[in-house]
Amino acid sequence: MGWTMDIFRRTSQHNRGTGARYTKMNSPVELVYWETQSDKKTAQKRELVLKKLGHNKKHQLIYGNPKIMKPAFDPFQYEYYIVAPGRVNLLGEHVDYNGGPVLPAAIDRQMNISANPRKDNILHLKALDLTEETWISLDQLDEKIDVNGNPLPDWALYPAGIAWIAQKRSYPISGVDAIFTSNIPIGSGLSSSAAMEVGFAALWRELDGWKLDNLELAILCQQAENQYVGVNCGLMDQFASANGVVGSALYFNTNNLDWKAVNLPPSVSIVIADSKKRRSLSTSGYNDRRTSCEEAVAILKQNLPSINNLRDVTIHDFSQNSYMLNPIQFKRARHVVEECHRVDQAMESLSKNDIIQFGELMKQGHQSLKDLYEVSLPELDTLVNIANALPGCFGARLTGAGFGGCTVSLVEEKHAKNFVEQLKDGYKKATGIEADIYICKATQGVHVEWRKPS
Numbered sequence: 001m002g003w004t005m006d007i008f009r010r011t012s013q014h015n016r017g018t019g020a021r022y023t024k025m026n027s028p029v030e031l032v033y034w035e036t037q038s039d040k041k042t043a044q045k046r047e048l049v050l051k052k053l054g055h056n057k058k059h060q061l062i063y064g065n066p067k068i069m070k071p072a073f074d075p076f077q078y079e080y081y082i083v084a085p086g087r088v089n090l091l092g093e094h095v096d097y098n099g100g101p102v103l104p105a106a107i108d109r110q111m112n113i114s115a116n117p118r119k120d121n122i123l124h125l126k127a128l129d130l131t132e133e134t135w136i137s138l139d140q141l142d143e144k145i146d147v148n149g150n151p152l153p154d155w156a157l158y159p160a161g162i163a164w165i166a167q168k169r170s171y172p173i174s175g176v177d178a179i180f181t182s183n184i185p186i187g188s189g190l191s192s193s194a195a196m197e198v199g200f201a202a203l204w205r206e207l208d209g210w211k212l213d214n215l216e217l218a219i220l221c222q223q224a225e226n227q228y229v230g231v232n233c234g235l236m237d238q239f240a241s242a243n244g245v246v247g248s249a250l251y252f253n254t255n256n257l258d259w260k261a262v263n264l265p266p267s268v269s270i271v272i273a274d275s276k277k278r279r280s281l282s283t284s285g286y287n288d289r290r291t292s293c294e295e296a297v298a299i300l301k302q303n304l305p306s307i308n309n310l311r312d313v314t315i316h317d318f319s320q321n322s323y324m325l326n327p328i329q330f331k332r333a334r335h336v337v338e339e340c341h342r343v344d345q346a347m348e349s350l351s352k353n354d355i356i357q358f359g360e361l362m363k364q365g366h367q368s369l370k371d372l373y374e375v376s377l378p379e380l381d382t383l384v385n386i387a388n389a390l391p392g393c394f395g396a397r398l399t400g401a402g403f404g405g406c407t408v409s410l411v412e413e414k415h416a417k418n419f420v421e422q423l424k425d426g427y428k429k430a431t432g433i434e435a436d437i438y439i440c441k442a443t444q445g446v447h448v449e450w451r452k453p454s
Contacts, residue, residue: 003043078114078179080206084199084446085110086184087191087240088272088408089399090249091358091365092343094373096234098293099255099309100340103262103347104236105442106244107270111182111195115203118175122147123163127155128181136160138173144228158193159200161228165220166201172208185436187278189400193229194237197221202242202446214242214445215257232287244445251347255311262350264442268394269416270408273387273423274436275379277404286401289332289373296333299324310336335372339365359395359410363388366397375402379431383407386426390419 085106092102118124121138134156135147141164144152152160159178166173180199184192201217204210212220218238225231225238239252239259248261264270297309303321307313310333318337322330342361349357366384370376380398384407387396392415399408411419420437427435 003040003047078116078177079452080113080115080203081449081451082113082115082199082203082206082446083110083449084113084195084202084241085244085443086195087237087244088270088406088440089236089240090270090408090410091346091361091397092236092339093365093369093397093399094289094375094401095311095336095339095343096236096252096254097232097290098234098336098340099311100336101251101253101255101311101343101347102236103249103251103343104240105249105264105270106240106445107190107272107440108443109182109184109190109438109440110443111180111184111192111199113178113180113199113203115176115178115207117207118177120175122175123159124175124177125156125159126179128179130155136163138163138167138175141167155196157229158196158225161224162197162200162204162221164228165224166204166210169220171204171210173204174207176203176207178203185274185406187405188274189398189402189405190272191237191241191400193225194221195241197224198238198241198446202448206448206451215239215259217446218242232290240445242445244443246444247442249350249442251343255309262347264350265353265355267413268355269411269413270440270442271387271411271416271419271423272399272438272440273383273407273409273427274438275377275383275404275406275427276433276435277377277379285375285403289375292329292332293336296325296329299329300333311340313337315341331372331374335368338368355394355410359393362395362397362408362410369398369402373402377402377404379427379433380404380407382430383423383427383435386423386430387419390422391415392419 086109087104087106089102089104092100096102123136123138126133132153134153136152136156137147141160144157144160146152163173182192182195184190184195186192198218198221201221205212205217218235221238222233222235225233235254236252240250243250243259245261247266248263250259251262252259293310297307300313300321301307303324304313304317315337318334322334325333342365346358346361349361370381376398384396384398387393387407387409392412394410396407396409399406416439420439424435424437427433
């Protein structure tokens with residue numbers, strides 16, 4: 001009994017004899033029960049409670065709870081194990097679909113997929129965290145239905161979309177039995193959906209021999225979300241999940257797809273606070289805002305014929321020509337033009353190791369998202385305001401599309417634990433909501449954790 005950030009890997013370690021002395025002498029082990037907690041501290045407290053239970057109560061907890069999915073998985077039953085991280089965007093929000101530069105980082109909150117190939121054309125998908133599963137025929141992907149003719153659950157649209165776009169590209173696609181779990185909060189703005197897309201795409205790339213690098217893989221995933229799921233997202237989320245680099249942010253120019261890893265100061269922690277306010281991109285104002293940006297480009301192009309997107313508009317050119325826009329178009333376009341400039345300034349700050357200036361740019365970015373792009377909420381503003389007033393915080397802002405979700409703060413490492421406690425306490429007092437807060441690090445992008453030898 002214990003706690004872990006990666007339930008698949010920990011089970012594997014025990015069965016390889018590297019997890020603990022007891023399991024090394026008493027292997028193989030089988031996972032029969034697990035619980036998901038909001039953070040390490042809560043998990044450790046729950047572990048102590050469970051360890052104090054007697055044998056009968058433990059047996060009743062494991063086998064007497066109808067909500068527990070049984071039988072539990074054993075990673076060694078599966079040939080493939082794929083890890084795809086979520087991402088946090090440090091700066092450059094709502095500019096990826098406008099050709100602008102972004103500065104995300106893959107984080108150590110991840111999607112874990114274990115899978116076996118099937119000999120038929122069926123996708124059997126089991127979502128452990130939701131205790132749901134579905135069977136999908138590769139011959140019925142256009143209909144977005146399961147084998148019984150029922151509409152696919154929302155979560156299944158993402159792997160189904162990858163299979164669908166692969167078929168459109170004439171890539172080989174095999175049936176699979178896949179079981180997955182994630183510690184990326186759903187609907188929080190940390191790209192749980194992109195991680196699922198990238199993870200399943202990497203699975204099929206490995207299984208069926210697709211000749212794609214990680215950037216091409218991310219583009220395929222974006223196309224699936226645009227064309228199959230129906231969310232008109234940019235490329236940043238899938239790119240970051242696919243291409244993450246340990247200890248680094250990723251400067252990604254979405255206009256020409258050039259990118260490079262940028263070292264983050266090792267003394268700085270990335271702290272993510274989940275407001276617990278959920279949103280859905282497909283039903284939010286996301287697509288409306290993208291439309292406003294496209295309208296602004298078409299209008300500004302009359303005086304600036306060389307531009308193709310808002311990234312091509314300088315601050316000077318915008319100030320000279322913004323009179324052409326209606327009030328909504330003006331606010332949306334101004335945010336994008338100035339946010340692109342902030343990312344360029346942030347790169348200069350990192351090159352000088354000036355984390356104080358970087359933090360100021362984060363604060364400016366949040367104010368713009370609140371006032372100009374209008375994607376913040378009172379709860380997000382509360383988290384940001386509390387964070388920016390705490391010792392050790394260089395800067396805080398909402399991250400992701402907004403309309404709910406998370407904030408990100410850059411915090412001096414030695415202050416991180418106290419920062420988390422004070423932020424959680426302040427947010428609870430102000431809103432009555434218990435925030436989930438994570439101290440994260442920049443991590444590796446999607447990868448095959450193991451493949452059983454044939």
